[in-house]
Amino acid sequence: MVKRGVGVWPLVSRETLGTFKIFSVRRESLLSPRTGRPHPFYVLECPDWVNVIPLTDRNEVVLVRQFRAGTRAVTLEIPGGGVEAHDGSALAAIRRELREETGHAARSWKRLGVVHPNPAFQTNRCTTYLARGCRPVGDLKPDAGEDLAVECVPLRSIPGLIRSREITHSLVIAAFHFLSLAR
């Protein structure tokens, strides 16, 4: 592969247009090296995200069935969320999310990979972990914007759930791809 000189565009100006709880919108002017002119972009600034494939010792995946406001539908996902300021690290954030969304804790943690959810217009990244030895340790702690239930499914049934569109979240599918590459 030869890199043919596509470079990073210098920032001309930047302005925050609005802040909406889980993201903010910026307008940026960037200078195109190709045209020599500034071009306007709208950028979504989000905190970093994190998710986890939680495995039990029976090789089941601890999934969350939940209502999602974006698609106004009920989805089947692995646990995940945003890294909050008080978390201090992606790993601390996902330990918290696993506990809050599923009532489970894990014996061991391993980082599987990092993606950019959408580098075209989102600034953030999402780190994926594998958690082994997951076991129930207490009740779920949903916040006022959540409505969820835990479902444990055998790991071998995940490809079928993706094919049948029971699992459709791109970041969940990318997580399982990292798992398949790690094996």
Place this chain on the structure above:
Amino acid sequence: MVKRGVGVWPLVSRETLGTFKIFSVRRESLLSPRTGRPHPFYVLECPDWVNVIPLTDRNEVVLVRQFRAGTRAVTLEIPGGGVEAHDGSALAAIRRELREETGHAARSWKRLGVVHPNPAFQTNRCTTYLARGCRPVGDLKPDAGEDLAVECVPLRSIPGLIRSREITHSLVIAAFHFLSLAR
């Protein structure tokens, strides 16, 4: 798997807060069946997206190296973009994107899968195609906001490019997961 009564939350009210070329932001109030109270959500309304794994008859993937404003970095991706009103269909949109971003056309097309980029706060979906028999038919047609170069790599080198973080776009990784499930 037992579905334990997580349902769709009724819409109480909705308001568009801003429109920013490739997305708009809505504030919605939805009624939680769990708490019995309305809860506010910020939702990103995007057009549907589409991408393609373009294979040549030498089993190479036609990739695009391009500057991306969200991460302000140069990425390596499969071709993709938004379905525009004049496209009429996801397939028409991705034929156009393949032509504009790589100068290639394909002999045959197959739909590999559909994801929700992020059902938590995005309304849209992304359809992934596999295109076989891709061949150069003309020059690239980048718009003013694009700066790109084509790179053909053997399909067998894709897992290594994902592991080494040369490919990081979640929708690209999900696309290759669909391809691996289809084989």
